[in-house]
Amino acid sequence: MGYRFKSIIVKSLVTLVLVVLSAWLMVHNWQHRTIFHEAYSFGAKDAKKFKHFPRALYDFGLNAWFQNDSDVAARFFRRTVSQDVFYMDAWLKLAQAETVLGNPDKARTILQFSNCLANNVYRLKWDQILLAHELGMEEIVISNINFLVDHRKKVQDAFQLLDTHLAGDVSVEVRVLNPENLIPFLKWLMRWGRMNDAQIAWNKIVSDGIQDEDILLKYIHFLVSRKRIPLAAEIRRSNTGITGITNPGFEDQMTGRGFDWRYTANNKGKWAIRRTLSEAFSGTHSVKIMFEGKENISFGHLYQIVPVDPLIPYRLTYNWRSKNITTDQGPFVNIYGYDCKGFYFKGSMMLGTHDWQKQGIEFKVPEDCHAVVIRLSRRRSHRFDNKIAGTLWLDDFKLEKMKKR
Numbered sequence: 001m002g003y004r005f006k007s008i009i010v011k012s013l014v015t016l017v018l019v020v021l022s023a024w025l026m027v028h029n030w031q032h033r034t035i036f037h038e039a040y041s042f043g044a045k046d047a048k049k050f051k052h053f054p055r056a057l058y059d060f061g062l063n064a065w066f067q068n069d070s071d072v073a074a075r076f077f078r079r080t081v082s083q084d085v086f087y088m089d090a091w092l093k094l095a096q097a098e099t100v101l102g103n104p105d106k107a108r109t110i111l112q113f114s115n116c117l118a119n120n121v122y123r124l125k126w127d128q129i130l131l132a133h134e135l136g137m138e139e140i141v142i143s144n145i146n147f148l149v150d151h152r153k154k155v156q157d158a159f160q161l162l163d164t165h166l167a168g169d170v171s172v173e174v175r176v177l178n179p180e181n182l183i184p185f186l187k188w189l190m191r192w193g194r195m196n197d198a199q200i201a202w203n204k205i206v207s208d209g210i211q212d213e214d215i216l217l218k219y220i221h222f223l224v225s226r227k228r229i230p231l232a233a234e235i236r237r238s239n240t241g242i243t244g245i246t247n248p249g250f251e252d253q254m255t256g257r258g259f260d261w262r263y264t265a266n267n268k269g270k271w272a273i274r275r276t277l278s279e280a281f282s283g284t285h286s287v288k289i290m291f292e293g294k295e296n297i298s299f300g301h302l303y304q305i306v307p308v309d310p311l312i313p314y315r316l317t318y319n320w321r322s323k324n325i326t327t328d329q330g331p332f333v334n335i336y337g338y339d340c341k342g343f344y345f346k347g348s349m350m351l352g353t354h355d356w357q358k359q360g361i362e363f364k365v366p367e368d369c370h371a372v373v374i375r376l377s378r379r380r381s382h383r384f385d386n387k388i389a390g391t392l393w394l395d396d397f398k399l400e401k402m403k404k405r
Helices: 002-036 044-049 054-066 070-083 088-100 104-117 122-135 138-150 155-165 170-176 179-191 195-207 213-225 229-240
Strands: 271-276 286-292 299-307 313-325 332-337 344-349 352-364 371-378 389-401
Touching: 054 070, 054 088, 070 088, 088 104, 088 122, 104 122, 104 138, 122 138, 122 155, 138 155, 138 179, 155 170, 155 179, 170 179, 170 195, 179 195, 179 213, 195 213, 213 229, 229 299, 271 299, 286 299, 313 332, 332 352, 344 352, 371 389
Parallel strands: none
Antiparallel strands: 271 286, 286 389, 299 371, 313 352, 313 389, 332 344, 332 371
8 A cells, every 4th residue: 555655656746747847848948939039029027038048148139239238238248158158159249349348458358269269160250350450459360361261251351351451561461361362362453453562462472482374374464454564574484485476376275365365266147266176287276267258347356465575676477278268358467566556567368268378577666565466357348249258277476586677
């Protein structure tokens, strides 16, 4: 009888505990549901109800922060981190609140702590950088900017802030950036057209021994587009050994950048340009231009910018062949000044069908000229039968200095 009574008591106690626990869980889950949906009234009653939930305390702090009540916000953020020391968002907001409250030393201590604790958390980096910039904590600014650029996150914004933080002193900026971030930085400078600053970044890349063919070509292209021809030509020569015409026999792909051939590959119904393995004059490739005979086109879509020396006479030679070139206006090669005006020379026109033949153009570079454009052109015809058709091949360009007369 006594055993059965004890068993009933134990079962009743277990049932009571389970009922109480179920009731607590219901209340607890309801509280979590409220927190998940952020369905607070943000009054004193809710603040007391959710005082043991760091997420809720953080939300209350944010509410006060957005209402410009930094003092109340700071109190909630302090309570949040006292319950959850790893709540990094709350640490960061507390540092911001302390800054507004006029406690920069506290803010610096908090930021230093949170930055060390969340060293590899990308999500926090931008806010940490902004606060560090405001507090004058240069080490955090620099290290986190390098982190963002390393991970290719907010790269443009990161460089903009670095430039602001260091007052646009690129000579300092290239020293604090990681070596692997110098190339993205140079691209950023070129995007903004900062010629002199880009040269500082390029010199740093060269001095660090960084090798990258793509950035070499992009930087040369940038210099050429800004008509800094002597510098671009020297960089090309010192890095590639090339002088004069680039890719003269079309043996390499045409990049369309720097001193290489630039072209519009096709214009539907008008023409098409491509490298070809067939019909090369020398080597393995030539370039083939096909006119489709549907329009009376004005053509100038294959050309190269070539560095030259002022006051020097030159001779340009090239080889070409044709097949069924129509109309009275055929293609021809012309030369004009890239960074100077009033300089123009024109070669002979190609019509009909011809096997490979060599053509030449002699010219003397004006005093103020450092680059010329060598271009394949065609002028519109004024005759009734004016729609050009046929195929032209070009190969083996050479530009040679002549003896002064």
